[in-house]
Amino acid sequence: MKEKGYFQFKLYSDVYGCEDLSHVHCEICWQVITNDNWQDTVNNGYYSNDTWVCNQCYLNFVEPDNYLDAIVTLEKVAEPQ
Numbered sequence: 552m553k554e555k556g557y558f559q560f561k562l563y564s565d566v567y568g569c570e571d572l573s574h575v576h577c578e579i580c581w582q583v584i585t586n587d588n589w590q591d592t593v594n595n596g597y598y599s600n601d602t603w604v605c606n607q608c609y610l611n612f613v614e615p616d617n618y619l620d621a622i623v624t625l626e627k628v629a630e631p632q
């Protein structure tokens with residue numbers, strides 16, 4: 552279950568360590584979250600159960616309880632006919 556109560560502010564390095572060279576994406580807007588501070592990336596966000604959301608999306612969707620609505624919207628995938 553993904554519920555906002557479980558999301559906690561984390562640095563990327565808190566979860567994967569300072570040496571990790573990979574990255575993750577915000578589940579909602581696909582913001583890159585990584586250790587490096589290169590262009591258009593951030594090094595922190597809100598994390599819960601292998602799911603990351605960026606600060607912006609946390610404020611926009613998780614705090615006001617729109618998170619599940621946003622995810623439902625994004626997961627609408629066309630069925631094969």
Ligand SMILES: [Zn+2]
Nearest residue numbers: 577580605608
């Ligand atoms: Zn986001």
